Amino acid sequence: MNKLWLIIKREYLSRVKTKSFILTTLLGPIIMVVFIAIVGLIFGYESDETREIVIIDRGDMLEHKMKDTESFFFRFSDKDYADVVAEKEQKPFDAILIIPPLKEVADRKLTIDYHSEDQLDIDGMLALQNIIRDKIRDYKIRELSLDSEQLDNLRTSITVNPEPLDPDDEEEGETGATPITSMVGAIIGGSMGFVMYFLVFINGMMVMRSVMEEKTNRIVEVMISTVKPFQLMMGKLIGVGGVGLTQILIWAILIPLIVVGANLIFGFDTGQAVDLSEASGELNTEDLEIMMAQVTAELSAVNWWLLVPCFVIFFLGGYLVYSSLFAAVGSAIGDDMAESQALTMPITIPVILALYIMFAAIRAPNSSLAVWSSIFPLFSPIVMPARLAFDPPAWQILLSIVLLLATAWGCVWVSARIYRTGILMYGKKGTFKEIWKWVRAKQ
Amino acid sequence: MPILSIQNVTKRYQNHLAVDDVSFDMPRGTILGLLGPNGAGKTSLIRIITTITQADSGQVLFDGEPLSSYHPGQIGYLPEERGLYKKMKVGEHLIYLAMLKGLSLTEAKSRIDHWMQRFEMTDWWEKKVNELSKGMQQKVQFVSTIVHDPKLIILDEPFSGLDPLNTKLMKEEIALLQQKGMSVIFSTHRMEQVEEVCKEIVLINKGKNILTGSVAEVKETYKDNIFKINYAGELPESVRQLEQVQNINGQSLTFRSDSIHDANHFMKNLMNQDMMITGFAEILPTLNEIFIKQVTTTHE
Numbered sequence: 048m049n050k051l052w053l054i055i056k057r058e059y060l061s062r063v064k065t066k067s068f069i070l071t072t073l074l075g076p077i078i079m080v081v082f083i084a085i086v087g088l089i090f091g092y093e094s095d096e097t098r099e100i101v102i103i104d105r106g107d108m109l110e111h112k113m114k115d116t117e118s119f120f121f122r123f124s125d126k127d128y129a130d131v132v133a134e135k136e137q138k139p140f141d142a143i144l145i146i147p148p149l150k151e152v153a154d155r156k157l158t159i160d161y162h163s164e165d166q167l168d169i170d171g172m173l174a175l176q177n178i179i180r181d182k183i184r185d186y187k188i189r190e191l192s193l194d195s196e197q198l199d200n201l202r203t204s205i206t207v208n209p210e211p212l213d214p215d216d217e218e219e220g221e222t223g224a225t226p227i228t229s230m231v232g233a234i235i236g237g238s239m240g241f242v243m244y245f246l247v248f249i250n251g252m253m254v255m256r257s258v259m260e261e262k263t264n265r266i267v268e269v270m271i272s273t274v275k276p277f278q279l280m281m282g283k284l285i286g287v288g289g290v291g292l293t294q295i296l297i298w299a300i301l302i303p304l305i306v307v308g309a310n311l312i313f314g315f316d317t318g319q320a321v322d323l324s325e326a327s328g329e330l331n332t333e334d335l336e337i338m339m340a341q342v343t344a345e346l347s348a349v350n351w352w353l354l355v356p357c358f359v360i361f362f363l364g365g366y367l368v369y370s371s372l373f374a375a376v377g378s379a380i381g382d383d384m385a386e387s388q389a390l391t392m393p394i395t396i397p398v399i400l401a402l403y404i405m406f407a408a409i410r411a412p413n414s415s416l417a418v419w420s421s422i423f424p425l426f427s428p429i430v431m432p433a434r435l436a437f438d439p440p441a442w443q444i445l446l447s448i449v450l451l452l453a454t455a456w457g458c459v460w461v462s463a464r465i466y467r468t469g470i471l472m473y474g475k476k477g478t479f480k481e482i483w484k485w486v487r488a489k490q
Numbered sequence: 491m492p493i494l495s496i497q498n499v500t501k502r503y504q505n506h507l508a509v510d511d512v513s514f515d516m517p518r519g520t521i522l523g524l525l526g527p528n529g530a531g532k533t534s535l536i537r538i539i540t541t542i543t544q545a546d547s548g549q550v551l552f553d554g555e556p557l558s559s560y561h562p563g564q565i566g567y568l569p570e571e572r573g574l575y576k577k578m579k580v581g582e583h584l585i586y587l588a589m590l591k592g593l594s595l596t597e598a599k600s601r602i603d604h605w606m607q608r609f610e611m612t613d614w615w616e617k618k619v620n621e622l623s624k625g626m627q628q629k630v631q632f633v634s635t636i637v638h639d640p641k642l643i644i645l646d647e648p649f650s651g652l653d654p655l656n657t658k659l660m661k662e663e664i665a666l667l668q669q670k671g672m673s674v675i676f677s678t679h680r681m682e683q684v685e686e687v688c689k690e691i692v693l694i695n696k697g698k699n700i701l702t703g704s705v706a707e708v709k710e711t712y713k714d715n716i717f718k719i720n721y722a723g724e725l726p727e728s729v730r731q732l733e734q735v736q737n738i739n740g741q742s743l744t745f746r747s748d749s750i751h752d753a754n755h756f757m758k759n760l761m762n763q764d765m766m767i768t769g770f771a772e773i774l775p776t777l778n779e780i781f782i783k784q785v786t787t788t789h790e
Binding site: 053054057061260264265268269270271272273275471473 | 542569575587590
């Protein structure tokens with residue numbers, strides 16, 4: 048026990064004291080935020096092309112009035128199509144839009160022609176459809192002499208407010224569920240799942256590299272003449288796991304501080320506010336302030352006392368499953384990186400699959416894919432934390448934890464058997480067949 | 491009671507027999523040379539003694555007791571394939587290894603301090619291992635092998651990679667340790683080092699123990715009864731013709747004789763012929779010669 052403790056201490060301190068640990072721990076949250084922002088940008092990327100469009104409005108329905116947008120500049124022409132084309136040299140344009148007159152005001156279908164050398168992309172087409180549709184609507188309102196305010200009043204903005212069946216539940220949750228709940232849940236769940244993926248992967252790889260280093264370094268023979276291979280492996284697993292836990296702890300303190308600090312200094316993130324106002328159409332500053340208050344209320348309503356301990360348990364379980372397997376692989380290969388890739392593949396595939404399932408799970412946290420993946424022990428460490436913010440039933444959490452811990456125990460057991468043989472094998476290829484023999488070998 | 495008693499130890503790896511029914515006793519306080527060509531089974535045997543692996547059959551008695559998890563703390567092992575954690579500081583590293591051997595922190599510190607002074611490496615304490623040369627690393631490894639005052643020290647090719655100066659230093663240290671009563675197993679395939687350092691040898695080939703005994707005994711057993719005489723002046727023609735004479739070279743000749751008695755008789759005969767003899771000695775085979783002879787005959 049004393050020896051195990053010495054090993055744990057060395058493995059832990061030798062990592063925590065390095066500059067790279069301090070850097071990744073402090074910069075980790077920032078890198079995460081930047082990463083999420085970049086992903087958001089990529090998904091939200093819109094064409095930055097701008098097009099000069101000549102509109103030939105044969106029915107004069109648009110009254111020669113058209114607001115330019117970011118991607119479209121409009122100009123009206125009363126000339127014929129052929130003349131506009133002929134004038135392209137003097138008055139350049141990208142496309143000609145021909146709007147035929149409506150036969151009757153009540154017509155509900157109108158086909159307009161878009162003449163251009165370049166293909167119109169989907170985003171552009173949809174935007175153009177919307178703009179013209181609204182203009183035609185205005186035209187129809189004028190023609191039919193309707194009251195546009197009355198028409199606007201016909202539209203009612205609906206908010207779906209989730210409420211529990213049993214009213215008592217609501218009192219416990221103080222604020223109860225609001226429309227923001229699922230959004231906040233998705234953000235928390237997604238971040239937790241992603242951080243988990245990051246931690247399990249990074250720390251697992253760290254264990255593997257460290258085992259490989261000990262083996263190629265030949266320190267391992269000195270070590271195991273003093274301690275049992277199992278002690279050496281467990282010492283490493285626990286030590287590196289402690290490093291991961293330390294990181295979680297620091298982030299658990301640091302991230303709320305950063306969020307609060309950023310709010311105090313910059314106020315509400317304006318970029319996000321603009322996005323939201325665009326998405327919901329009509330959202331003014333007042334609404335934003337209300338929403339901010341709601342988000343803050345949601346964040347404090349989340350059951351952090353359940354979330355954080357569960358996160359730690361899932362981290363430990365997932366970490367033990369994957370890092371023990373990584374340790375076994377590290378012991379079976381030497382310094383041959385090419386070989387290591389073939390052997391790490393079966394371990395990395397479930398981790399990556401789990402990440403993708405996690406993304407699906409935050410969109411539909413109660414789908415059967417999400418539920419079963421959050422119970423299946425190879426995926427649960429990443430998928431379950433993502434679901435935790437959506438309050439899954441307790442039996443699912445418990446079953447998932449029990450299965451995960453049992454699997455962790457099994458993985459450590461198998462890995463220890465591979466490890467004790469693997470670390471002393473020099474120049475021998477660790478094929479799957481060979482490794483299976485090591486698992487079964489008596490010693 | 492021998493410090494180490496190997497009794498019919500056999501170890502088989504998947505498809506080859508690494509150690510094949512090896513038995514020998516190692517007297518306490520001696521330096522024993524464990525010899526054999528590469529791949530003979532030396533390292534496999536050492537791994538059994540250090541409890542890294544276990545024998546398939548047979549047993550090993552350490553200090554009269556069957557090997558147990560308690561014994562590795564009394565053994566200091568310097569493997570042939572040895573390394574250190576590259577990024578650790580020398581002092582830190584030595585303390586770590588010493589504490590794993592069961593020393594307390596203060597005890598470890600004072601002993602390491604002692605050894606570092608002795609090897610003139612006190613200013614290495616704060617240096618990282620990867621800043622040291624290979625020879626310097628070897629010294630650190632040697633210190634870590636002996637720091638816990640083991641009863642038995644196992645050195646596997648301890649001089650590989652050392653310059654002559656450090657080799658000499660290490661040999662002196664090994665001799666000193668033996669004088670202090672420690673038992674040393676010295677595993678190598680370099681025979682000239684064995685003759686200098688060891689009193690006892692065990693020769694292993696293809697997993698089998700093919701030769702055991704003290705260096706003197708072994709040489710006595712495998713000698714060819716060749717004697718050498720140095721003389722002054724001319725060699726009489728009659729002596730040249732003697733059938734025992736094998737080789738004449740400058741002012742010396744060698745001859746074969748059945749026993750030391752016959753050799754003395756032969757010499758007396760020469761003196762009677764007015765030869766001026768300046769030296770007389772029996773030529774003993776080197777361990778290298780015995781080793782090659784034994785290994786090649788067991789190969790056949």
